[in-house]
Amino acid sequence: MHWLTPRPEGLFCTPGDFYIDPLHPVSRGVISHAHADHARPYHQDVFTTPETLAIMRTRMGEDRAGTHQHEIAYHERFRLGDVTLWLAPAGHVLGSAQIVMEYEGQRAVVSGDYKRSPDPTCQPFELVPCDLFVTEATFALPVFRHPPPQHEIAKLLHDVALFPERTHVIGCYALGKCQRIIALLRQGGFNGPIWLHGALKPVCDxxxxxxxxxxxxxxxxxxxxxxxxxxxxxxxxxAIADRWARRLPDPVVCLASGWMQVRQRAKARGVELPLIISDHSDWDELLQTCEETGAAEIWVTHGREEALIHALAQRGIKGRALRLVGYGDEDDDTPAEIQAETVS
Structure with missing residues (x-):
């Protein structure tokens, strides 16, 4: 699709004169969600959901969240240049959105980060048929098939009952994963107090x-x-491997991440109880989504691009690796100012 172009700043829409999730300050940016690798400070005009803007203001400050901040509700159509846009739920975290663009009879959808599994803390993913689908590929390898999150929470609660004298400390990032774990614990029947590191409280509030x-x-x-x-x-x-955790009585170290499917990662980080809970789609969900959009072409970014492109080719779908640099994975989200709090 000739009117979308990868640039060092991010994916650029030429007829709309805007970037999607720009990595550096730009005049106009459409933001998929508020994780720090997608929502950067100091853009001029920022277009995103009310929830994402509120999180951006909380995490980076009012003045850094954008000179002109435009709140766009899901499915509200608006125009930038010659392009009509609207935002569809991505199911990743609160306020996360897919960016839907329509120009000259063509429709392109940029997924941002997304997941298909249910999450009580955000709007569920919405499939949008399109001509071009730009998908993330964080867990785009066949080894990544995430179990139901309820299974992992039941495993955690069983361990809590088994070791009532020990404190279970769960490593999770501040936006999305923390709140989802809390909600899953409540759904699993845990009604007691849940204790938070100070860096997690503002987003929970x-x-x-x-x-x-x-x-x-x-x-x-x-x-x-x-x-x-x-x-x-x-x-x-x-914080779970830092001196902050030493105040906890005989802690059971847990980490909630899709990467916990890889045992070596859990072992290397000293994780006693790995919890495979991811806010990204796994291998099967990525393939399912790419096929269900009906897109003739799939662009793949920030993840395991080659494996997904190869699998799509076997299904007769053309794929392209965008190789955008600067987007992280779910364990690398915490901004520098929040990372600093983990040693306090």
Whole structure:
């Protein structure tokens, strides 16, 4: 599709004169979601969902979230240049969106990060038929087939019951994974207090302001060892291996990530109880989505591009690797200012 072009700043739409998830400050950016590798500061005009803008303001400050901030509700059509756009739910985190663009009778959809499995803390993924689909490929290898998240939560709760004197500390990033784990714990029947590292609280508060109920949340930083014994503590991944975690009584170190499917990763990080809970689509979901869009061409970005392109070719679908540089994975989301808090 000639009117979409990869540039160092990100994917550029020529007739609309805007970038999607630009990596450097630009005059106009359409943002898929608020994770730090997709939502960068200091753009001039920013177009995204109200939830994403609220998270951006919370995490980076009002002045850094964009000079002119435009809140776009899901399915609300708007125009930039000669292009008509609208945002469809991506199912990744609160406010996450696919960017749908229509120009000269063609429709292109940029997925951003997305998942197909149910998540009580955000709008579910919505399939949008299109001519061109630009998909992420974080877990685009056949080895990545994520189990139901309820299975992983049941495994965690069983371990909590088995070791009532130990504190279970779960490494999870601040936006999306933390709130999803809390909601899954509540669905699994855990109604007690959940203790939070200070870096996780602002986004949890924001989720609750948007009507996502998370129950009894308490600060782990000021809690006594007696209060934390037998409890569940959530913290950024960097904090679970840091001196911050030494205050916890005999901790069981857990990490919630799609990468926990790889045992070597869990072992290398000293994880005793790996939890395979991902906010990205797995191998089967990626292939399913690419086929169901009906797109004649699939562009693949920030992930295992070659494997997915090869699998699509076997299905008669043309694929292209965009090789955009600068997008991370789900364990690398925490901004520098939040990473600094993990050593406090």
């Amino acid at each position: 924001l989720y609750q302001r948007f009507g996502i109920e998370l129950g009894d949340l308490r600060s782990a930083t000021g809690a006594t060892k007696a209060e934390l014994r037998g409890g569940i503590v959530l913290a950024p991944p960097g």
